[in-house]
Amino acid sequence: MIQLSIIxxxxxxxxxxxxxxxxxxxxxxxxxxSFEVIIVNDGSKDKTLEEVEKAKNIMQExxxxxxxxxxxxxxxxxxxxxxxQGELLLFMDAxxxxxxxxxxxxxDIMNKGxxxxxxxxxxxxxxxxxxQPWWREIMGKVFTFLSNKILFSGQNISxxxxxxxxxxxxxxxxxxxxxxxxxxxxxxxxxYMAKKHNYRVIEVPVTWTDDPNxxxxxxxxxxxxxxxxxxxxxx
Numbered sequence: 001m002i003q004l005s006i007i008x009x010x011x012x013x014x015x016x017x018x019x020x021x022x023x024x025x026x027x028x029x030x031x032x033x034s035f036e037v038i039i040v041n042d043g044s045k046d047k048t049l050e051e052v053e054k055a056k057n058i059m060q061e062x063x064x065x066x067x068x069x070x071x072x073x074x075x076x077x078x079x080x081x082x083x084x085q086g087e088l089l090l091f092m093d094a095x096x097x098x099x100x101x102x103x104x105x106x107x108d109i110m111n112k113g114x115x116x117x118x119x120x121x122x123x124x125x126x127x128x129x130x131x132q133p134w135w136r137e138i139m140g141k142v143f144t145f146l147s148n149k150i151l152f153s154g155q156n157i158s159x160x161x162x163x164x165x166x167x168x169x170x171x172x173x174x175x176x177x178x179x180x181x182x183x184x185x186x187x188x189x190x191x192y193m194a195k196k197h198n199y200r201v202i203e204v205p206v207t208w209t210d211d212p213n214x215x216x217x218x219x220x221x222x223x224x225x226x227x228x229x230x231x232x233x234x235x
Contacts, residue, residue, distance in 0.1 A: 002036050002087070003035065004028070004031075004033045004086045005037075005038060005086030006090050006100075007038045007089065007090065007092075008020075008024075008038070008040065008080075009040045009073050009077050010044065010048050011043065011048070011070060011073075012044050013046075013095070014044070014050075017048055017051045017055070017094055018054060020094055021052070021055040023100065025037060025059045025061055025062070028103075029061075031104070035086065036061055036086060037061050038063045038065060039063070039064050040077070040080045042072070042073070042075070043070035065079050065083060067079075071182050074182040075182035077091050078176045081167070082176055084169070088107070088110055089167045089168075090164070090166045093163035093164070098163065098207070099207065099209075102119065102206050102207065107166075115168050115194070116166070116168075116191075117201075118157070118165045119206040120157075120159035120205055122158040125205035127206075128208055129209040130210045140159075143229075144157065144159060144160045144161070146229055147229060150229050151233060152192070157201075158203060160188050162208070171194075171197075175190050175197070176190070180231075188228065188229060188232060192232050192233075
């Protein structure tokens with residue numbers, strides 16, 4: 001039985017994905033649970049797939065989901081979550097902006113009966129080791145503010161979009177099977193549905209480091225995400 005599945009969406013990550021997988025696999029080999037690492041290659045145009053296959057030949061815990069057309073982070077995470085076999089499911093970013101060493105805090109919380117544990121860069125105890133540019137910081141705060149106003153009235157979440165979230169398997173399969181949005185607003189959709197299902201959600205402070213080479217196109221991503229909030233609400 002696999003106890004933990006780690007899902008990593010990847011788009012044009014050829015320069016860092018092999019090193020990231022080495023760090024992830026080596027860390028989790030030292031932990032107490034059996035695990036698998038699922039890389040979802042979201043239609044990369046570079047050599048991401050070749051780098052992941054090279055890693056898989058050495059690290060047998062790796063599995064690959066691959067498709068040709070870029071669909072978005074939300075779609076990639078959904079594919080990985082619904083294919084995962086672990087009792088606990090964790091998705092994290094390929095750039096390791098939140099490091100795998102944060103996992104033990106999440107595991108301990110999940111073992112206390114929590115359904116969903118979400119990383120936060122803005123709750124007490126969190127640390128920004130390398131901040132993102134001021135305009136991206138403001139965009140993130142505005143998105144979180146609007147998410148709370150439109151979707152989570154009376155239950156504020158300090159950081160909707162941090163890419164380090166853990167779920168019980170049955171909870172993940174229920175929520176991601178219903179997910180409609182394929183873009184960056186999928187985090188808000190999942191958390192909104194979790195609220196509707198009365199799942200127990202807790203925020204966990206993390207140490208976070210900005211990746212200056214992010215593939216996100218900020219203005220387009222922000223507009224799509226904001227539109228996504230209204231799609232979630234009216235659906």
